[in-house]
Amino acid sequence: xHHIKIKGADETYAVGKIVCLGRNYLDHxxxxxxxxxxxxxxxxxxxxxxxxDGGTIRIPEYSDNCHHELELALLVGKTGKNITTDxxxxxxxxxxxxxxxxxxxxxxxxxxxxxxxxxxxxxxTSCPLSDFVPADSVTNPNNIQLTLKINGQVRQQGTxxxxxxxxxxxxxxxxxxxxxxxxxxxxTGTPAGVSRIQxxxxxxxxxxxxxxxxxxxx
Ligand code: ZN
Numbered sequence: 121x122h123h124i125k126i127k128g129a130d131e132t133y134a135v136g137k138i139v140c141l142g143r144n145y146l147d148h149x150x151x152x153x154x155x156x157x158x159x160x161x162x163x164x165x166x167x168x169x170x171x172x173d174g175g176t177i178r179i180p181e182y183s184d185n186c187h188h189e190l191e192l193a194l195l196v197g198k199t200g201k202n203i204t205t206d207x208x209x210x211x212x213x214x215x216x217x218x219x220x221x222x223x224x225x226x227x228x229x230x231x232x233x234x235x236x237x238x239x240x241x242x243x244x245t246s247c248p249l250s251d252f253v254p255a256d257s258v259t260n261p262n263n264i265q266l267t268l269k270i271n272g273q274v275r276q277q278g279t280x281x282x283x284x285x286x287x288x289x290x291x292x293x294x295x296x297x298x299x300x301x302x303x304x305x306x307x308t309g310t311p312a313g314v315s316r317i318q319x320x321x322x323x324x325x326x327x328x329x330x331x332x333x334x335x336x337x338x
Contacts, residue, residue, distance in 0.1 A: 122170045124195060124303065126214045126252045127331075133195060133213065133303040138165040138247060139294050140191075140220055144283050144309025151312050160285060160293050163238055165220070165307075169247040177317070177337045178245045183223035188317050189310035190268040190276050190325045192261065193218035194287065195252050196304040200295055208291035211300060214252030215261060217325050217333035218307050221246040221317075248323075249305070250333040257329065261287045264328040266311060270321050278311025 122135040142161035143149045149156055171177070179186045197213025220241065227240035258264065261280060268276035285293065290308055294300065317323065321337040 147312035185225040189220040205288040208288035217250040276313035
């Protein structure tokens, strides 16, 4: 069982489901040659995919092209279904920094066959996750900078202002499909700049007002 800590608070959250949004930044959709979706692209990662800040990423031997995707993570603090956008932020307990690691070669192969590609997203260690900051310490989650450095070089840089769906809209839409429960995590999609990681790489993802997440590739 994985638990999430909120900085400065005593309580911890047992992790429930990890719901991820795909194709939420236009420039990332374009770099992969994907279509702009009519409705949100939603998939889940298993809780077993989580590793903590400072953890080690282990790329499975059946893939030769693992991509980094830096994403703002939302921690759900109370139960809700069919949440409206005006109330959406009140369901959050905190914000964190996440990596949605993706086996792009396996994903492309499965996609081309019309098969579900969750196994390309859910392998062990595919979800490095920082500790969270309290929700009220972020003034506007829809206008904060994200930066991912690999071995000290900037690879991804963007702002949540570029998201096609706002944090409120994401919570509302996801909650029409799944009841959100305390301890659930939502990843909000990645800006452009995704690329292959390899053995020995040091990843450092920073999100303004939220914090920094570090991970090393075995
Ligand atoms: Zn992603």
